[in-house]
Structures are given as structure tokens and as C-alpha cells.
Amino acid sequence: MNSGLSFRMKQWWSYYQRAKTIHQADSPFLYRFCREVLESDAKDPWFEKIENLRGDLLKNNELFVHTDFGAGSGKPGKKQSMHRLSDFIRRSAIRPESGRLLHRISRFFEANHILELGTAAGLSTAYLSKPGGKGQLITVEGDSYLASVAKATFDKLGLQPDLLIGAFDQVLPGILGHHPVFDLIFIDGNHRGAALESYIRLLSPYLHPDLGVIILDDIHWSRDMAGAWDRLRLERQWNLSLDLFQFGLLIRNRDLLHFNTLDLIARKWKPLNPGIFR
Numbered sequence: 001m002n003s004g005l006s007f008r009m010k011q012w013w014s015y016y017q018r019a020k021t022i023h024q025a026d027s028p029f030l031y032r033f034c035r036e037v038l039e040s041d042a043k044d045p046w047f048e049k050i051e052n053l054r055g056d057l058l059k060n061n062e063l064f065v066h067t068d069f070g071a072g073s074g075k076p077g078k079k080q081s082m083h084r085l086s087d088f089i090r091r092s093a094i095r096p097e098s099g100r101l102l103h104r105i106s107r108f109f110e111a112n113h114i115l116e117l118g119t120a121a122g123l124s125t126a127y128l129s130k131p132g133g134k135g136q137l138i139t140v141e142g143d144s145y146l147a148s149v150a151k152a153t154f155d156k157l158g159l160q161p162d163l164l165i166g167a168f169d170q171v172l173p174g175i176l177g178h179h180p181v182f183d184l185i186f187i188d189g190n191h192r193g194a195a196l197e198s199y200i201r202l203l204s205p206y207l208h209p210d211l212g213v214i215i216l217d218d219i220h221w222s223r224d225m226a227g228a229w230d231r232l233r234l235e236r237q238w239n240l241s242l243d244l245f246q247f248g249l250l251i252r253n254r255d256l257l258h259f260n261t262l263d264l265i266a267r268k269w270k271p272l273n274p275g276i277f278r
Contacts, residue, residue, distance in 0.1 A: 038266045044103075047096070054093065067080050125139045126157055144165055183208050185214045186214075191222065215247050240259075
């Protein structure tokens with residue numbers, strides 16, 4: 001068995017054993033989060049529009065040279081390799097269920113000022129967006145070809161995020177110099193533990209102090225990423241950290257008086273979990 005897959009399976013089982021459901025939510029904030037984010041199955045016409053575009057991308061067999069600045073490059077620096085767009089979307093784009101979860105998290109935190117690191121083809125950006133709504137979304141992509149695909153995605157959906165092209169380390173100083181605070185920061189790129197911790201140190205001063213969330217993707221992707229997540233979630237600069245397996249959430253909330261770390265799962269995946277039934 002692939003060692004990476006074996007590691008993730010072990011991580012899943014450990015997470016599953018620890019994870020609590022809405023039945024064990026011990027604060028109004030957590031109960032509302034479980035109800036509105038984990039348990040919601042509300043349909044939204046916006047999701048269908050995004051997935052129709054995914055279907056189009058999966059039919060696009062155009063070849064492109066992918067510039068990878070992250071863990072996929074094998075070592076720090078960048079690596080270029082040839083891919084079909086359809087294969088890249090199938091392998092690397094955010095999955096529909098994760099996209100819907102991301103959308104619900106953004107809505108729950110009423111995020112109006114969003115920063116995304118790792119645009120790819122723009123599907124995660126679309127799930128984060130508020131169609132026709134107010135606010136600002138800045139998204140950064142290192143690969144110029146994928147940025148052009150994302151721009152086409154945004155045009156078809158009628159979205160106008162600020163799309164910046166370049167390596168995160170090069171682009172971030174300019175962004176942070178002009179944007180003092182973000183409600184939500186989504187990090188999906190450069191799957192290295194050291195890089196992730198470096199980005200958190202850089203970005204945490206720009207997260208809203210009263211109510212804000214940093215979302216980390218693929219926290220159990222590798223031993224390196226899992227170790228970084230374990231260290232980050234214990235930092236006392238957060239009021240709460242939530243492990244949803246796919247995503248790790250580092251939360252600031254001035255109304256939460258006690259530091260806490262939790263693993264949460266939708267009750268449909270753990271229906272017999274004991275607790276206080278509501």
C-alpha cells in the first residue's frame with residue numbers, strides 16, 4: 001500500500017475515534033457551528049453552477065506546463081511538469097463536498113474580507129465567494145496557466161475577485177501592506193509543514209481579532225503537515241481550533257473565554273456517538 005495513503009488512513013481512524021458530534025457540543029457557538037456547517041444539507045443553485053463548470057473542465061484535455069512551488073515539487077523551489085487540465089482538475093481541484101463545506105464556513109463567519117492562497121482553477125474561490133454580495137476576495141495562484149483558467153471560471157460565474165499571480169512569498173508582502181485585516185484566510189498550497197507554519201506566523205496578525213478564521217487544507221496529507229497542524233492548533237493565540245479532517249480551523253472569537261481544541265464530525269458518520277441529545 002502506498003505509504004502516504006497508509007498514513008492518511010491511520011490519521012482518519014485516529015481522528016474518527018476522537019471526533020465529537022453535535023450531540024456533544026458544549027457551547028452555543030459550537031452547537032450553532034455544527035448545525036449550520038457540519039449538519040446542513042441545504043441545496044444552493046450556486047453549487048450547481050460551479051459543478052457545471054467543473055464538468056466542462058473535466059472534458060478539457062489541453063496540455064499545460066504546471067509550475068509547482070509546493071510539496072509536489074519534491075524540494076523547496078519550483079518544478080515544472082506536463083499535465084492535462086482534465087487530469088489536474090480530477091486529481092487536485094477541491095471536491096464538491098469540501099467546496100460546499102468551505103462555503104458554509106465562510107457564511108457562518110460572515111466573511112466579507114477573504115484571502116485565499118492557492119487559486120488553482122478557481123473552484124474553491126467560487127465556493128468562497130458571495131455572488132452579487134458585498135466584500136472583497138483576494139486569491140493568489142503561482143501558476144500562470146491555472147490563473148488564466150481561473151479567470152475564465154470567474155468570468156463565466158460573474159465573479160470579480162482580485163486574482164494575483166506569483167509565489168506566495170513574493171506576493172503576500174504587497175497584499176498585507178494594503179489590507180490590514182481579513183475575516184477568513186484559506187491556505188491551500190505548498191503542502192510543507194515548515195511553509196505552513198511560516199505563513200501562519202506572517203498572516204496571524206492580519207486575522208480579525210474579534211471573529212476570524214484561518215482554514216488550512218489537507219492537514220492530514222502527510223506526516224509533515226499533520227505535525228505542523230498539531231503544533232499550530234495548540235498555540236494560545238487562538239480561542240478555538242477545530243479539526244474537520246479535510247480542514248483545520250484556527251479561530252479567534254472574543255466571546256469564547258476558554259482555549260479549546262476539538263475534532264468534529266457530522267453525526268451521519270458517527271450516529272451512535274454518545275452525548276447529550278438535542
